[in-house]
Amino acid sequence: MSSQSQILLIGFLFLTTINFAQSNETILQKRTYTTTSIQNMVPIKIDGNIDDEAWNAVEWTSEYVEFQPDNGTPPTEQTKMKIVYDDKNLYVAFKCYQKDPETIEQRMGRRDDFPGDWVEINIDSYGDDRTGFSFTVSASGVKGDEFISNNGNFDSSWNPIWYTDTQVDAEGWTAEIRIPLSQLRFGADYEQTWGIQSTRRYFNNEERSTWQPLPANPPGWVSEFGELKGLVGLKPQKQLELQPYVVGQLDTYEEEQGNPFRDGDDARLTGGLDAKIGITNDLTLDLTINPDFGQVDADPGAVALDGFEIFFQERRPFFVENKSVFDFSFAGNDDNLFFSRRIGRSPQGQAIGPNIAFVDQPNNTTILGAAKFSGKTQDGWTVGGLASLTGKEFAEVIDTVGVERSDLVEPLTFYGVGRVQKDFNNRNSYVGGIITGAIRRMDPNLSFLHSHAYSTGIDFKHNWKERKYYVEGSAVMSNVRGSAEAIARTQTSITHLFQRTDADHVSVDPTRTELTGTGGRFEIGKGAVGNWRYNVGGNWRSPELELNDIGFLRQADDIRQYANIRHFWNKSTSWYRQANLGFNQFSSYDFQGNYNRMQYEINGYINWKNNWWTEAGASHKPRIYSNTVLRGGPRWRWNEENFFFLFSGTDNRKKFSMHAGYVHSDAKQNNFSFRRYVLRFFYQPLNSLSLSLINEFEQNPNKTQYVTESSFNGTPRYILGAIDNESLSTTLRVNFNINPNLTIQYYGQPFIFNAKYTNFNYVNNPTAKNLKERVTWYDTNQISFNGGQYDVDEDQDGVTDYSFGDPDFAFVQFRSNLVLRWEYIPGSEIFLVWSQGINGIGDPSNDFGTIIDNQLLGQQPRNTFLLKATYRFVL
Template identity: 60%
Template sequence: MRCLIPLICLFLIITTTKGIAQSSKKEIPKRSYTTKRIENANPPEIDGYINEPIWDLVPYTTNYTQLQPDIGAPPTEQTKMKIIYDASYIYVAFVCLDQDPDGIEKRLSRRDGFAGDWVEISFDSYNDDRTAFSFTLTAAGVKADEFISNNTRFDETWNPIWYTKTRIDDFGWTAEIKIPLSQLRFNNDKDQVWGLQSKRFYFRNRERSLWQEIVPNAPGYVSEFGELRGLNDLTPQKQLEIQPYVVTQLDTYESQAGNPYRDGSDARLNAGLDAKIGITNDLTLDLTLNPDFGQVEADPAAIALDGFQIFFKEQRPFFVANSNIFDYDLDDQTSDNLFYSRRIGRSPQRSVRDPEVVYTDSPQNSTILGAAKFSGKTKNGWTLGLLESLTDKEFANILRTDNTEQEVLVEPLTNYIIGRAQKDFNDRNSYIGVIATATNRKLEPQLEFLHRDAFTGGIDFKHNWNARKYYIEGNTIISNVQGNEEAITRTQRSLTHLFDRADATHLSIDTTRTSLTGTGGNLEIGKASGGNFTGSLGTSWKSPELELNDVGFLRQADLITQYANLQYTLLNPTQTFRNINVELEQQSVFDFEGNYNRIQYNLESFLRFNNTWEASFGINHKPRIISNTELRGGPRLRFNQENVHFLFINSDTRKKITYGAGYVFSQATQNNFSYFRLEAGLEYQPLDALSLSFFPEYELSPNKTQYVSTTNYNGTKRYILGNIDQKTLSATLRLNYSVNPNLSIQYYAQPFVSKGEYTNFNRINNSTAKDLNNRITLFAPNQISETETGYEIDENVDGTTDYRFSNPDFSVVQLRTNLVVRWEYVPGSELFFVWSQGANGNNDPDNTLFNALDNQVIQKQLNNTFLIKATYRFLL
């Protein structure tokens, strides 16, 4: 604990001072704009010309100030804004002055691209200082929209219906916006006050300016908004939208002789429905029946040699929308969460393994029969969410050696429920929330290795004080899983828990248990704003019995983590730098037995120069690294202390050609392991409508103590390790062409190849010894011999094989590509044309990375998917 004392003292000094260096005592008044209602007159035509007499109802508001780079200073070019409304719409007009109209950047992109010059308006229509609806329009006429939650979290997946038009003239560019009130949420008070903010991005200087000035290093975004007044007699619009879809799909692939499930092609026709129903003016019900996610981009390729599951972000629209309401992070250090929506529709969890089975046809994902989501925020400060989804039972078709076919159940009928509520109080400076999840499966005998029921619950809170400068936040959770003895024993043995860990005195397998209950939590206190320095102190814990992976995500249980963070932020530019951010972090990790497993220190920095080039660099020192999972149930394994450094540099993104490169290098003492990653990137914008990017990446990760296998020798466990030489090569290629703001063509490709070759096999001798030579014992040449399928060990050299293990060498090749044509033919209604190609294969590890790509991709028939999907959005 002595290593924590300097950090704690420094944190206390920073949080108790009134600010140093560039901190400002400037009091910034809250701005107010008064709009007016259109009465007995025609509304403005949305054509980009702000010349109708109706706009004379209200004056322009202006006097924007810089947010970046020189906070509070006048912008290079000023902006003017007007707002009017009627019973159904709110109208916004912008005049973006520019002395050089020819220099206005009019880059086209898909929706939410934020390319080139743009202007934005945001409404905190709940006036809760936490949530807002944001509408952005680029000079090229491309729309972007975001739902803002928790004061700082931006959700770009929110896609409301609204109407826009831009024009470029001799004075700069203008924009008109028409937003249906049905797309917003607000209360039914006769006279309303909304939070209001507007932002402009001036591309040539990479300059952001705001209508409502904010203090340096502000504690949030929405809480700093100005006010929109004059909203009288608004009638809340109960939203009703129905969006049916139809999709046709053809899959082609290399046929396999004798396999009736791989005849070369499959075709299907499908249909479904999404609906959005306004239950009240501020609560919405989303429904989806037989949802289709065919146009979603594939997950990036990855290999996890540590055995843990890989976290992939959600990309399906139904689950992404309003996902912030259901979010319940256990801490900021991991991806652990009580709700991980990718569990819904997951791959079937039973694999058919039978020597009598010749061929298998198993579904890739569980069918989502339907899902409903009730969510919103009331005027009383309640944030509410309830999600339910039902997935169908899934069967695999199998062909046996006697040429008989059979359907085998591989996933049960499953129901998922997630409930979430938060309540604001203390003038919206505090909140308290609860969450509960339930997973219920209808199990049949062949699937009783799964949990029958799984429940989680949690309480979270946050309190801000002193103008949101300081905060304390935390959460606590409890989980309970139920099933037969096999299911609960399987959970205890899983890598997440490892109750059978060889040296754990606080854990043991109980094969008679039919339930498991665990807890976890997090507590953090910090300084969020005011002056150049911010920081936090926190701790989190996850008991050995905690289990979330039925509808949540938990990588590892049995952890107690302590962390500290100090951050310096440059508030105003200097002669050299626009931005400087320096962060010092410290983290310690223990298990519930009290073992001190990890300590690390990180010093990282981000710099943006006045020419808008960027650089980030850092150093990490890890003097203590002990893993209680590396040996898959064996004793804790020490790794030598590690030192890491990295550097990344990116050029001026305002140019037609931008580029960047960087590296990460780590080295452990005694060459226990090392890691080297080299990245590069090139982006080219030859036309406003066309952009291309290419990002290759190369990794080297040798390790003398990579886990291989566990076996028995004379009644004792032998943990076999090897010296792996792993190389990985990947690249990401993107091409975007926009015919207009509503019609775009996108191409994405990612080749990936990784190979690992093992030498110098060894066994654990003293797993926690500081000296690597005492930790492991190499097999002598007369103890190990290679066979066609693996290795045989004669440990006592008596001429008899004592144990054997398979050859762990590997070479994995993947290719994923997508060509997507997207046409929004009317607002909210889309037509997709999709062509996907892919390949997955194993190659000879003796081949080079490029030969592996050639053998498994170039010289083989690729899998193809052709898809056409049409949606139409009815506003009722």
């Protein structure tokens, strides 16, 4: 460990000791509410009017306490709650007092949008202090529902069937909720106690109050719930839902003369089925056959100059719902043993060969079917299983003499994931495991792919001292198998780079047919409660670790140490509501022992009294080495870097609000720099209409951007250039809500990336501190541009020694989605979708305005018109 890290760790431990000695946080008493059955009474009508006789069976509970911003104080407006039940439903009523009903904010939004004033109930029917079900209703009647896992992770992809209505009266507003018991999970005990919590948002003051009082920065969410008693004789309800769908789709695009695959339009009619089957009340089986995700937003535009894969979030409903059950993020960032976007990925093969005239390449692999098994048992077992089969994909080819053929570009593939966790120690601890696999039916034409890919892992977490302190960790192992070609391809990929010329601990073995690696993490810290939060930890990824068949791994061969400490100011004052300030540090090494990176950062956030906010930070990076910049060449040194950022925004409660941000980075000797400008506008002229416009502009010049590798008299030449690259994106979203169940949404984003190269140079001493010693610049007598390529006469003997192509490029993209969504009965929907898309290579010699005119607006977009109808049978 470096002396800097040792000093930081000693200081951290000193602060920890002081804080531990002075820690004296108050433990809040848990509240209890006793409900009763209304089985023999007239059923409650859900209309927002709390006037049914059955409500008189229980008393109101009130005395909500402010959680934010003035923790522990009486709220500006009080709230009341009632809960009753029968053999099929749980009923909840809320009375939200507001002195001036005219000030109730009844903004509309799509499901899970949480607009305006709202109130919610959270239910821990498992009674495990880690898992819950959240039901939210806004004053305008918009529903929100979330599944809560790991004591505080909210998953809004969960969409149960439930019923609600609201009314505004002279005292404020009211809400009624009916939750079918089939949508909850609970045991078979005759008498049960559930955890409950209720939260109200009072929009005028941007204030949160809770029924069960909470300390600022609580040690968890579900573990702090109060108790619901009086539940007697409830019988678990097995869920059985079928949702068939039918889709009609028409694609139109620019016709390509002579190409039978591009005749101007394509049409198709398809159908499929989704099902949700309660195996027990605790465990649910989700099935999908021939799933369709045509209504899902397209990915945003992005370009990666470093050669690494870009991570995009999962958006498909089947894979998003209950995603937390299968999550196994073991080393920070996006690295995970299961990345569901591998299922249905773009085909990895291509139709290649001589005399090809036309190719129809599929964009995605067909998912023939998938099944997902998940839930949590009463004795503390969280289980999840997922299996999916994707079909063979073929590219249709016509050669120059008119012969047609089909080339296999993706084999039949099985994907499987199994996940389990077990609570113990009075639910203060858990231990878990995961196993994943991808198995392909191989074909000689796709021998570059792994035939088998497996990974397994274990994880644990232990909390103590009322969950204030914790220790957690994980360990993983991967194994991939395939032909010698496939394993060699893995060894030389950007993730591994075993061919690095100065790496003694790895080397390419062209005869290997198997690769096994490990990774993991260990961390200890204070998670919450009070004014301090801190941790120290480390993680590793061995050089041989490979997860990208069914998981996500950016870079292997890394060992990292980190430490973080943060102080919170939770009590509001005359000039701010809440604030925090933190310090972060990390260092990294590779498995050869090279000390590659050190970084220090300070950052903070403040929510001003007028509800504006500001976030700022600065970082110093005194040491930056990279094993990947030269794509298999020697380790590379970047110049020392400093950066800072500043973002601020106005009060988001206003009809119009905005954010502005700036990121500034510079390296010594002007090796590279980065500028990012962000401007976001949000406008809600009507309760039913909201608009947002997000603009981002980036500049990232670099004197030593990798271009290619060549050879000079048998010596490798790693050729770099000064790049001047800029990117611009604008994202427009429009939401029009006719009512909570009928919405129109528009999403549109143009994206432009332009990169120009000058001042080419080659690597001389890749780890020299001085940039002038690190590279050598070509002079005008050594390099010349000739017909789309650069010719280099390095020794100036009049003979070209090597050449490389012109690296200048521009990329343009436009994506838009116009979606009408109508939930005509709970759980059953109709989607009408119009999508547009443009992808292309622009002219890098043009400025942004010309690129927009010629390469973006001048192209005919691809249009997709889609009508999708689903019907949800609840059996």
